[in-house]
Amino acid sequence: MSFEELYGGAPEGTWAAPGRxxxxxxxxxxxxxxxxxxxxxxxxxAQVSRRTDGVLRLYSADIEGGIVQLRTDELEPxxxxxxxxxxxxxxxxxxxxxHPVTGADIHLSSTVPTGAGLSSSAALExxxxxxxxxxxxxxxDCGQLALIAQRAENAFVGVPCGVMDQTASACCAEGHALHLxxxxxxxxxxxxxxxxxxxxLLVVDTRVKHALGDGAYAERRxxxxxxARILGVPALRxxxxxxxxxxxxxxxxxxxxxxxxxxxxxxxxxxxxVALLDTGDVRGVGPILTDGHASLRDDLLVSCDExxxxxxxxxxxxxLGARMTGGGFGGSAIVLVExxxxxxxxxxxxxxxxxxxxxxxxxxxxxxxxxxxxxx
Ligand code: ADP
Ligand code: MG
Numbered sequence: 001m002s003f004e005e006l007y008g009g010a011p012e013g014t015w016a017a018p019g020r021x022x023x024x025x026x027x028x029x030x031x032x033x034x035x036x037x038x039x040x041x042x043x044x045x046a047q048v049s050r051r052t053d054g055v056l057r058l059y060s061a062d063i064e065g066g067i068v069q070l071r072t073d074e075l076e077p078x079x080x081x082x083x084x085x086x087x088x089x090x091x092x093x094x095x096x097x098x099h100p101v102t103g104a105d106i107h108l109s110s111t112v113p114t115g116a117g118l119s120s121s122a123a124l125e126x127x128x129x130x131x132x133x134x135x136x137x138x139x140x141d142c143g144q145l146a147l148i149a150q151r152a153e154n155a156f157v158g159v160p161c162g163v164m165d166q167t168a169s170a171c172c173a174e175g176h177a178l179h180l181x182x183x184x185x186x187x188x189x190x191x192x193x194x195x196x197x198x199x200x201l202l203v204v205d206t207r208v209k210h211a212l213g214d215g216a217y218a219e220r221r222x223x224x225x226x227x228a229r230i231l232g233v234p235a236l237r238x239x240x241x242x243x244x245x246x247x248x249x250x251x252x253x254x255x256x257x258x259x260x261x262x263x264x265x266x267x268x269x270x271x272x273x274v275a276l277l278d279t280g281d282v283r284g285v286g287p288i289l290t291d292g293h294a295s296l297r298d299d300l301l302v303s304c305d306e307x308x309x310x311x312x313x314x315x316x317x318x319x320l321g322a323r324m325t326g327g328g329f330g331g332s333a334i335v336l337v338e339x340x341x342x343x344x345x346x347x348x349x350x351x352x353x354x355x356x357x358x359x360x361x362x363x364x365x366x367x368x369x370x371x372x373x374x375x376x
Pocket of ligand 2: 119120122
């Protein structure tokens with residue numbers, strides 16, 4: 001159903017916010033570290049009108065069930081377990097921060113694949129936040145909108161995510177990857193125009209999600225905090241790469257040692273990637289991706305057979321490098337490849353999946369796209 005059919009009358013405006021893939025820097029965000037996401041061409045789109053009567057009406061064209069109607073002054077964290085918690089959480093977080101949001105009619109639709117590690121949830125949050133920011137003239141910048149969206153997901157929906165996904169969706173720029181410092185939230189746009197270099201970044205959605213994932217995230221987080229405590233630093237971000245060997249010698253638990261080695265080395269991989277992109281050596285990023293995958297697989301222990309197979313088959317098929325991206329245990333991997341080899345590499349991955357008896361993966365090209373914006 002269209003906005004007009006649902007609510008009677010045209011929306012005041014239309015906004016879009018993208019999903020994302022993370023190029024490098026995984027499980028570093030909650031360690032005050034560095035990440036480097038880029039926005040996908042896939043977006044969540046919101047058509048929105050203001051209301052003054054405290055009523056919030058939410059509709060997703062992608063979900064059965066019609067309009068969800070709530071009251072802005074009765075929103076309670078952790079009470080709504082449906083998809084509506086994401087946009088409702090934005091209204092709640094804005095009001096908690098003192099912004100006078102007095103209701104809205106919202107129509108959502110999205111082309112971001114859900115549950116594939118491409119942040120469909122952040123896209124939904126950020127598009128809602130940007131629309132309300134514009135309509136209610138709140139004057140928040142993209143970084144502030146990302147923090148509102150993270151608060152909505154952490155406190156209202158109840159998912160303990162870092163700030164990367166929301167910042168990527170809110171702040172990314174076309175043709176660039178976003179270098180984000182997760183401690184002070186400062187950002188820098190780093191040129192990432194692959195087409196101009198004859199290159200491509202493929203996203204391989206394995207279409208599996210192993211149940212292991214949820215508890216594993218909390219366990220990694222606790223292990224990293226434990227490592228920082230033993231090493232006497234506020235966060236693992238404060239362990240310089242040059243002192244990694246010394247730090248590891250102080251850690252007796254092999255699990256914690258692996259987590260620390262991953263986080264410290266992945267922060268270093270982000271720095272190396274930025275340096276390469278700044279000098280225009282995009283091809284040099286390939287081996288860094290593959291190193292990052294080995295670290296996620298062997299030290300952080302968050303990969304799975306399907307993700308390992310993407311990396312192995314893509315590299316064997318002629319890719320420049322590949323790694324899992326996002327939380328792991330399924331979801332998606334990225335593959336950096338020469339444009340001329342892209343088809344052959346995609347075929348090699350698809351054939352390897354068929355031979356292993358896995359579900360056929362969904363493969364598409366990630367073009368570094370614009371962050372959240374008003375469409376009309
Ligand atoms: P990811 O963010 O990696 O895609 P999440 O589990 O964090 O996975 O978020 C997926 C959830 O976001 C879905 O289960 C649904 O509740 C919500 N969602 C995403 N896209 C839409 C949509 N178009 N309409 C309604 N809900 C959506
Ligand atoms: Mg999500």
